[in-house]
Amino acid sequence: MLIIQPSGGLCNRMRVINSARELSRRRKEKLVILWYLNPELNAAFEDLFQPIHEPDIILINIRSLKDPRKLYYQLSAGQRFGNDDILNNKTDGTLNDNFYRALKKRVYIFTWEHFYPSKDYSLFVPTDALQKRVDAFTKDFAPRCVGVHIRRTDNAVSMGKSTTEQFIAEMEQELLAHPETRFFLATDDQREEDLLRSRFPGKIISNQSRTIDRNSVAGMHDALLDLYCLAASDKIIGSYWSSFTDTAADMRGIEKVIAGE
Template sequence: MINSAYELSRRRHEKLIVFWYLCPELNCAFEELFQPLQDPDVKLINIRSLYDPRKLWYQLTASQRFGNEDILQNKTDGTLHEDFFQKLKKRVYIFTWEHFYPVHDYHFYVPTAALRKRIDSFTGQFAPRCTGVHIRRTDNAVSMGKSTTEQFIREMERELTAHPEGRFFLATDDASEEALLRSRFPDKIISNQNRTIDRNSVAGMHDALLDLYCLAATDKIIGSYWSSFTDIAADMRGIEKVIAGE
């Protein structure tokens, strides 16, 4: 979403202000995950409430406001319709969880030195070939119904048939899934076994970012249906992606 907003601001020759909302789904400041932004045309503000006065001021003084439904109705294949873009006024306020420009540039997001060190400790084990496996469970019923455990196992077996020397980096929010795959593929699974699953914590967000960057460093991803985590990990380096169950 930040990438989309940056592309929009670039096309409009305007500055971008991002409100990074710390909430139970992502309770971690931007700077605790990434190095500070270096672009003078982008300002990021961490907020802990949707009623933060700074956010409300920009929201109330904007010449135009639009939200998620407006984007859904005015985009095709992830791109805002040109007529909608042309009608935008100055000082636009956007509230959305949708992307609206297919931007594949992740230069904003440089992990902190401490997180980079942890990421490198795992990716150093990836040679000669490593396939990422992202199994989304817990709160994503759509993904669980489509990408079953059996389908992940089937894709992993295909991968080992083609590359017997390969290993897997596993990112999952379900410890029982990991235990099953470790028993099924002994000595083939690399993972952050001491991860914190709780998204309402800094430690949980650190471990989620570690999983994301490790997945992005693999040669191929076997991912979960209807998961932006899978999609972004593959998009970061343009690597091959296979969705279990499709």
């Protein structure tokens, strides 16, 4: 049995779960997912996605690290690994063979690192209500829409590399090549949105009533909306060192340009 406790924000967790699913398939065993509700992501899995109906996957929502179910799975595991263990035992996003072969029958992993590259996001189907919200935005994407993801308030690495001026330059190039283009903007900074709306009048689509706080179900609903709208675009202009940018592009295999690279 493989027990995984994915950590971090929405996209980090999605990538970890995809990696764990691949690892459990290789090992031909059941997968237990411990979905921890905390300030980084304070919503149950089923608040965001349809329930998982794969017979070899069990998902448990936990609200405390002292939850008896969590402690049982963690303490009964023959091996327990943290984030540094996974980081130090993978190469190019894949677990090293010697580490993989040394895994025992019952393994517990806590990580925000993905450890098997996967483009299969079929486990993550938005709830009907959230899908309707996504559809309401994406109906305006024709004939061409480019997603723009600007990460600001909690990612200093991204801010230093992907500046506002670089996003503007990429967007101007898009309009020179394709004047009909509109942009779906996903950002955690209202000032960035105000600036881009003034710079590109009539070209910006966004969830203007969004809630930024991820420590709420409403905030996580809006994060998922942004993610799936970005994934529905024709191309993404994204932020450096952002799992949100990378996941949105990977979900449908669309072209991705990182501002500042």
